[in-house]
Amino acid sequence: MISSLSELGMALRSRELSPTEHVTDVLHRLAADTHNAVITLDAERALEQAAVLDAELARGEWRGPLHGVAVGVKDLFDVAGLPTRAGSDVLADAPPATADGPVVARLREAGAVVVAKLHTHEFAYGPTGDVAATGPALNPHDPTRITGGSSSGSAAAVAAGHLPLALGTDTGASVRTPAALCGVVGLKPTFGRLSTDRVFPLSESLDHVGLLTADVHSASVAWDVLSRPDGTGGGIQLPGVKGVRVGVLVDDYWRAADPVIDAGVGAAVARLRDQGASVVEVRTPMIDGLADVYGTIVGAEAFATHADWITTRPQDYQPATRERITPNAGMAARTYVDALRTRRRLVAELRAAADVDVLVLGTTRLRATPIGADTVEVDGKEVPVRASLLALTLPFNLTGWPAVSVPGAVSDGGLPVGVQVVGVGMEERGVLRVAGALTRS
Amino acid sequence: MISSLSELGMALRSRELSPTEHVTDVLHRLAADTHNAVITLDAERALEQAAVLDAELARGEWRGPLHGVAVGVKDLFDVAGLPTRAGSDVLADAPPATADGPVVARLREAGAVVVAKLHTHEFAYGPTGDVAATGPALNPHDPTRITGGSSSGSAAAVAAGHLPLALGTDTGASVRTPAALCGVVGLKPTFGRLSTDRVFPLSESLDHVGLLTADVHSASVAWDVLSRPDGTGGGIQLPGVKGVRVGVLVDDYWRAADPVIDAGVGAAVARLRDQGASVVEVRTPMIDGLADVYGTIVGAEAFATHADWITTRPQDYQPATRERITPNAGMAARTYVDALRTRRRLVAELRAAADVDVLVLGTTRLRATPIGADTVEVDGKEVPVRASLLALTLPFNLTGWPAVSVPGAVSDGGLPVGVQVVGVGMEERGVLRVAGALTRS
Known part of the structure; x- marks a missing residue:
């Protein structure tokens, strides 16, 4: 499998590899997955769509860098024709979604x-991935x-090389932390940049749609497609970080x-300094x-969503999720309003304290x-x-700033570490440029 | 007193009338006010500032259409050097504000x-104006x-002819309803267009800063100044309403x-139709x-603001205000979250139902x-x-759409009526254009 979106896109565009061949390969890999990463395959429709995309390429029609690229979608997003189960037995009998969400x-x-x-x-209510109706992801x-x-x-699917691109959501950690722990790239864009319509909500004040890829350049290619209304654009260039102010x-x-x-963070910062930041x-x-x-x-908003189910069907929740939701039943409106006000005030203070282009820190x-x-x-x-899996990421859900987690240097040769690049004075493309400078060899 | 901002502005610019003469006249009128409209005069500083503006004009320097124009400010806005008392004995000993708010x-x-x-x-928590530490306004x-x-x-001050321009705030009615009842023009711009910094909050989700003037053209002049960063612009032109879609x-x-x-609403709609809408x-x-x-x-947000004072100093509130704040003490966070969600959903439904440029209705x-x-x-x-004083205005605090109240035709020759023009597909300038077409003679 080619994991780089630009390489894969070139192979598809040049018809070295056909969408049907690529999609077939991905479906085989996902069917044989041993990490409990897959909830449902949409094989029949995927192959039908791949055939359409084959034919378009045969006619010289090319939709852009994602033409024919297989993607996976976290089971929190509505995909027309498939149920959205959000990892829960509460939604075991969910009907098929009637439409795709906008992303x-x-x-x-x-x-x-x-x-x-x-x-x-x-229900996306945890940073570990080991609490779900279908058991833990590995x-x-x-x-x-x-x-x-x-x-x-x-x-897991991107890290295993099954997929070149997957959609995720991030309310406090949920794209960046699994990217860090699995050694892949996870981008949480600025709050509101990607629509959360038809995505099962955890906390509407903090939910972000994001994406996971094997490398930074692939994230740039995907971000270009998702953020540009005309869908053109073949990924940003990575012209270095000279003069970038790193906090x-x-x-x-x-x-x-x-x-x-x-x-890993220290090595990343040293590398940026060496390159002129x-x-x-x-x-x-x-x-x-x-x-x-x-x-x-999160507690107030999640409780409002789950209040009826948690009362009538408590046994359908995993115990850890139930224990997280239930204590919010008695929260006073004042507590929540005060939290929103404190958030606004302290985000302004953080913004004033961080007079930089990006922050570089652990994920x-x-x-x-x-x-x-x-x-x-x-x-x-x-x-x-x-x-420990939330503390370094959740501040940037509260600020809404763009943030990407990339694999950092691992000084003991063991499990991957994540380094986060957070945009303060920079938007997604700037953040990805800095992240690219960290990971290019 | 000249109540039209464009006439007044011309008289000031041409030095037919000096800022000092105008400000002196306004101060005398306000000092003799019989409507309980005035909380504090800032006479000394106003005359100092007028003298500076006199001198600028003498040197040929002109700041624009508000050069030398006297304005009054609702006692909810911070004005440097004066206390903000918000109509309440709770703030009887408020210290002088340390800075002006942005507007x-x-x-x-x-x-x-x-x-x-x-x-x-x-505390701006009522649409009547007869509940305040200093007694009712008349x-x-x-x-x-x-x-x-x-x-x-x-x-009251604009209706009495004391002032050509006054600032107000509008959380559910509070600029438009007094404008309607007093027979003047009240503009509530789009949510967020004018900063609410250093304005005592009632409900941050719904508070709007707005303005009151004697006529629509004056509102346009003031809006131009407040909404354009460079402060230029001498009021919008009023080119008619041909083709405007009125709901x-x-x-x-x-x-x-x-x-x-x-x-009055019927007459307004007929007039717009006659002019080609x-x-x-x-x-x-x-x-x-x-x-x-x-x-x-409003209840949740106002309670969060007043929770401490209403417990420790209940006697400092007017009884009607205390009775409005207190019942929200027990509100659950879920109730408030659900209300915000219902708001978003039903505003989208209202937007879909109202496929028009403006709505015309009573205030x-x-x-x-x-x-x-x-x-x-x-x-x-x-x-x-x-x-009755909230129902027709509060929907447009929930939507955040721009809305202006203008005096309508009074078929019985009695008290004024207000007609509201609300922008759906139009912004403030369009709304003011339609409002101008209603009131031009």
Whole structure:
């Protein structure tokens, strides 16, 4: 399988490889997947669509860089004709969706072939990927460990080389954390840039649609297609980072529990400095206060969505999900309003503190942990898994800034680490340019 | 006093009238006001500023159409050096504001002279203007009747001819309803177009800054200054309404209790049709559901603001305000989240139902009612005052669309009626153009 979208796109455009051959290959790989990444294959329709795209190419018609490219979609997105089950038995009997959501529709229009719905942490309400009606997703780097979540199947399928592109969602971590733990690239664009219509909501104030690919250039190609109304554009150029102002977060909050992650961040920052970026320290005295409101906002919004089901069908939830939703039943409106106000105030403070183009930091505080573990021991200290997989990513759901996780240098030769590039004074293309400078060899 | 901003602006620019003469005249009028419209005069600073503007004109420097124009500001806006008391004894000892809010600052920069803080319904939480620490505002057309609110002093001072321009705020009615009841023009722009920074909040999801003037052309002049970053622009032209698609709301919800108001709306629509507008009926089956969420949203947000004071200093609130705030103490977060979701869904339905450039409807269901009356009798039926002064305006705080209230034809020769022009497919300038076509003689 060719995992780079630009190589794959060239092979398809030149008819070296046909959409049908590529889609058939991907369907075989997904059918043989051993990471519990796949919920449903849409094989028949995928092959029909591939044949149409074959014929178009034979006539000299080319829809752009995704023409004939197989994509997978987290099972939180509506895909016409398939149920959206969101990883939950609550939706075991969901009827087929009546229409594609806008992002799925945009991919199809651009020539992508939707081949599968992929594993998600139940209702996207967790960063681990091991809580779902169909059991845990397994990390391709070590199947005893989590993929991270909630876009667990998207990360696993890309990491396993099954798919060149997958859609995910990210409310606090859910594209970037599984990308980090599985060693792939995960892009969470600016809040609102990609429509969340017909995507099962977790928290409408924080939900972002994002994408996962094997490398930064592929993410750029896909982002170009999704963000440009005319669908043209063959990926951004990567002209270097000279003069880019890079902020490094120096407060304890941002420190990883696993020192290999911070070593990866250090190597990334050094690399950017070597390429001409200017590096400044950024202090964030408001970060604990800002991070504190995350659970309130998600809790209030998730509870409003689940209030009826959690009362009438509690047994259909996984216990961990039920335990996360239920305590929000008694939340007062004032608590939620105050959280939204604190968010606005502290985001403004963070913006003022971070007078840079991008921030470079870790994606998570831990690498992939054993499936089912709530805590792990690091240097003799118990470290909570969930918080460690959310803390470094959720601030940028609260700010809404674009952020990408890319594989960083792994100083012990072990599991992958994620390095995050977050746009403050830069939009997605700038963020991807900096991320590209980190990963180009 | 010249009440038209374009006439006044010309007289000032030509030095027929000096800023000092004009400001002195306004200060005298406000000092002698009998409508309880004024909270504080800022006489000394106003005269100092007028002298500066005199000198600029003498040197041939002209800041634009508000150069030397006296303006009043609802006592909800921060004006540097003056306390913001929001009509409440809760803020009786408020310290002087340390800075102007952005809209006040923009007016000063454009050459306007802030002469006074004006009466507001307590904390802007009511559409009547008769609940405030300083007593009720009195309608210039009949001092036994309310001005409407909450921008009570702004409407009364413009209606009395004291001021050519006043700032107000509008969360559900508060610029348009007092404009209607006092027979002046009130513009609520699109949500977010004018900053609410340093304006005491009622409900951040619904608060709009707006303005009141004696006529539509003056509103256009002021809007041009406030909405254009360079401050140039001498008011829009009014080229007619040929081809404009006007929607008329035919469901019972939109019917006034006072038939003179609906007669005014009918006359306005006929006038637009005569001038070449096309008139279509618009049905709004979602309107009751949409209007229902208003109280929940305002209640939740207002309670969060007042929660501490209402507990520790309940006696400092007017009883009517306390009774409005207190019941929201027990509101669940879910209720508020659901209200926000219903709002989004039904606003989309209303937008789809109203495929027009503007809607033309009444501003209120009643004309100015006796001070202190909770209900009035119309044709033998008890009609609630508060709901009647909110129902026709609050939908457009929920949608965020621009809306202006202009004086309509009064078929019985009595108190003024307000006709509302609401932009659906048009922005503020289009709305003002249509409003101008209604009122030009």
